[in-house]
Amino acid sequence: MIRITGLEKAFSGKVVLHDINVSFESGKTNLIIGKSGSGKTVLLKSIAGLHEPDKGEVWFGDILFNKLDFNSKKEIRKEMGMLFQGSALFDSLTVEQNVKFPLDMFTGQTPEEKIDRVNFCLNRVGIVNANKLFPSELSGGMKKRVAIARAIALNPRFLFCDEPNSGLDPITAIMIDALIRELTEEYSMTTIINTHDMNSVIEIGENIVFINDGYICWEGNKDEVLRSGNELLNEFIFANSMARHLLSPQKSED
Amino acid sequence: MFRFLSQTGKYFLLLKKVFSRPEKPSVYFRQTLFELHNLGFNSVGIISIISFFMGAVIVLQTAYNTENPIYPTYLIGLTCRDMLLLEFSSTVSGLILAGKVGSSIASEIGTMRVTEQIDALEMMGVNSASYLILPKIIATLLFNPVLTLLSIVVGTLGGWLAGSTAGVITSEDFIYGIQYAFIPYYVTYAIIKTLIFAFIITSISSFQGYFVEGGSLEVGRASTRAVVFSSVLILLFNVILTQTMLS
Numbered sequence: 001m002i003r004i005t006g007l008e009k010a011f012s013g014k015v016v017l018h019d020i021n022v023s024f025e026s027g028k029t030n031l032i033i034g035k036s037g038s039g040k041t042v043l044l045k046s047i048a049g050l051h052e053p054d055k056g057e058v059w060f061g062d063i064l065f066n067k068l069d070f071n072s073k074k075e076i077r078k079e080m081g082m083l084f085q086g087s088a089l090f091d092s093l094t095v096e097q098n099v100k101f102p103l104d105m106f107t108g109q110t111p112e113e114k115i116d117r118v119n120f121c122l123n124r125v126g127i128v129n130a131n132k133l134f135p136s137e138l139s140g141g142m143k144k145r146v147a148i149a150r151a152i153a154l155n156p157r158f159l160f161c162d163e164p165n166s167g168l169d170p171i172t173a174i175m176i177d178a179l180i181r182e183l184t185e186e187y188s189m190t191t192i193i194n195t196h197d198m199n200s201v202i203e204i205g206e207n208i209v210f211i212n213d214g215y216i217c218w219e220g221n222k223d224e225v226l227r228s229g230n231e232l233l234n235e236f237i238f239a240n241s242m243a244r245h246l247l248s249p250q251k252s253e254d
Numbered sequence: 255m256f257r258f259l260s261q262t263g264k265y266f267l268l269l270k271k272v273f274s275r276p277e278k279p280s281v282y283f284r285q286t287l288f289e290l291h292n293l294g295f296n297s298v299g300i301i302s303i304i305s306f307f308m309g310a311v312i313v314l315q316t317a318y319n320t321e322n323p324i325y326p327t328y329l330i331g332l333t334c335r336d337m338l339l340l341e342f343s344s345t346v347s348g349l350i351l352a353g354k355v356g357s358s359i360a361s362e363i364g365t366m367r368v369t370e371q372i373d374a375l376e377m378m379g380v381n382s383a384s385y386l387i388l389p390k391i392i393a394t395l396l397f398n399p400v401l402t403l404l405s406i407v408v409g410t411l412g413g414w415l416a417g418s419t420a421g422v423i424t425s426e427d428f429i430y431g432i433q434y435a436f437i438p439y440y441v442t443y444a445i446i447k448t449l450i451f452a453f454i455i456t457s458i459s460s461f462q463g464y465f466v467e468g469g470s471l472e473v474g475r476a477s478t479r480a481v482v483f484s485s486v487l488i489l490l491f492n493v494i495l496t497q498t499m500l501s
Contacts, residue, residue, distance in 0.1 A: 050373050077379035088374040091365075102378050105278050160377075 001026050002047060002158065002190050007056030009046050016042045017214045020056065026190040029181050029204045033195060034211040035236060040194040041162055043211065047192065048082060048160050049073055060158065078106055081151030083161040087143040089135040089150070095122070096131035099150045106154060121149040125179060141172035145179070152183060159184065161193040165200060173197060177204050198237060201225060210236070265461050271383040272391070285389040293355050293390060294397030300354060301347055301401045302408045308346065309409030310416030312337050317422035330423045331431020334413040339440040343405035345492050348451035351398065352484035356459040359390060360480035363463030364473035387460040391453065398452035399445045406444070443499050450495065451488050458484045
């Protein structure tokens with residue numbers, strides 16, 4: 001479980017996150033939704049320790065993560081996996097080397113054990129016969145899946161995904177969502193996903209946090225999100241005509 | 255002034271992070287071998303070509319500007335040797351490497367920063383500064399002295415070939431000249447300068463790349479700054495080292 005209390009973050013005097021208080025449960029897909037520029041990525045990176053919060057506390061279980069020293073943070077980070085918006089695979093390494101990288105760095109496994117683990121992770125995300133390819137030779141969806149394989153290589157307890165569906169076609173996006181949900185349940189991870197993809201909200205939003213201009217405006221789940229009565233949230237959810245047509249409560253009742 | 259001080263502080267904090275204990279020495283060793291090839295062996299060609307022609311020009315210029323019966327011709331060989339040893343093979347090679355290696359390091363690390371690859375390393379619990387920069391520093395400290403020695407040899411060879419082909423000096427006089435009044439300390443001086451220049455090039459370029467913010471335009475700017483700052487610092491330290499080591 002991850003718990004955030006009173007978190008604030010500003011850049012060059014501009015406050016991006018205001019007094020954030022929220023909890024993310026383990027074994028569930030927790031979604032942070034909101035417009036571009038609302039502070040989702042800053043919140044995710046502040047939780048993951050890539051940004052230092054100006055105020056507040058970030059608890060990983062019973063460990064106050066943001067107050068730890070550099071080396072203690074490094075230890076906790078070995079239990080985290082992160083899927084970046086652009087996948088962030090290492091360009092100079094092959095698919096196999098990318099997934100093997102955390103194993104090389106942090107385990108004392110034999111080369112055979114590492115290759116077995118790499119193949120297991122790649123198979124788990126549906127990547128076959130691509131071990132020797134470089135990231136530049138992969139499609140967007142394959143890159144995301146390899147990045148997920150790398151993220152789960154060390155059996156993390158915490159998984160962070162920054163807009164995992166951006167730039168993907170709807171079918172691949174659904175596949176990535178399903179994969180993240182399955183892995184979350186399988187490994188009982190605490191998963192936090194940043195997204196503004198409404199399909200993800202409806203499909204995998206077990207716990208949803210809506211953020212607007214750096215404030216948390218609404219919390220709930222996928223069953224509640226369409227009938228929240230929150231004006232800002234409705235504005236966001238029903239922004240496009242397809243959503244208005246297919247998802248609006250009046251339409252559903254009809 | 256405030257910006258200069260804050261950047262200097264940031265640079266030394268980065269160096270502190272770079273020289274912290276590696277997570278897995280075997281991985282760093284492999285990375286150092288890769289950088290030896292990438293930053294070292296790949297520079298052999300350009301250093302050889304430039305050294306050869308610079309040696310040739312030094313001999314021809316010296317010959318045409320000292321056409322006087324008072325000066326023995328073997329001094330052309332001596333001049334070529336000392337110019338290569340004292341300045342060209344360390345300082346000018348350093349400036350060339352600042353352009354080639356410096357821009358490559360800054361753009362590589364800068365691109366990793368803007369594509370979140372550095373964030374990915376940090377997320378895994380890897381000390382990204384140490385993993386990315388330390389192998390580069392070790393590789394250039396090990397290999398740049400080899401490049402300097404190569405430059406001295408190839409430059410001398412270029413000078414001898416140009417001199418004897420143009421007929422400005424005989425082979426015997428040239429070989430006598432390059433052995434005449436040889437001071438071995440000059441080699442030590444050249445190597446020490448090379449080591450300091452190698453550190454400047456790698457650390458300054460890495461610093462510029464590591465703190466890039468934005469996109470490809472900023473990566474390009476960081477790459478330019480890496481070359482400019484490395485070159486200026488090389489010239490500054492050249493004066494300081496010459497004064498302290500040869501006075």
